[in-house]
Amino acid sequence: MGLAVAAERRVGRAMFALARLMAWGGGLLLCALALMTVVSITGRRLDGLGLGPIPGDYELVANGAAIAIFSFLPWCQLTRGHVSVDILTRRLPPRWNAAFGLLGDALIAVASLAMLRQFWLGFAQKFPYGSDAQRAWLGMGYRPFFPETTYELQIPVWILHLAAFGGLALFCLVSLYTVWRGINWVLAGEEAAL
DSSP states (O other): SSSSSHHHHHHHHHHHHHHOOOOHHHHHHHHHHHHHHHHHHHHHHGGGGGGGOOHHHHHHHHHHHHHHHHHHHHEEEEHHHOOOOOTGGGGGGGGHHHHHHHHHHHHHHHHHHHHHHHHHHHHHOOOOOSSSSHHHHHHHOOOOOSSBOTTTTOOOOHHHHHHHHHHHHHHHHHHHHHHHHHHHHHHTTTTOOO
């Protein structure tokens, strides 16, 4: 007995594939940032030989790390990788553990929806395009007078927000899926292996 169990499993396979792909992308981004940092520090130390640091390395690392973190959130939610305190629930029956897992999934889903909404509003303040009618329909408010850019490399901030928004949007979808999965686990009486 469950809530569209076959459909939930199909959706779950798609979610796992997308989340895994996004996590791998975030990992590759972090590796590239680490390599860039090594090259920049080495160039800084060899300044007397005509080399130097990579321009904008600080803002690339800061923004790249933020994008990578958002890309890891969906995988972390799917695999229940968030911090949990199970010292009390360890001795409870399996159905109770499934119910507590569902409660945690529901709370994370609510938090992810709130984060997505706030992030959308932040993105709207940075995005300099679109007519007033389009922006009003999308709930974006007024267009900024001057598009904001990063300090050194002059990268438009809205592009960085959009890159992080993709990870957050998938995190929100995954969070809603895990609530569905959690309902089925409660109805089945125990959590299934991941």
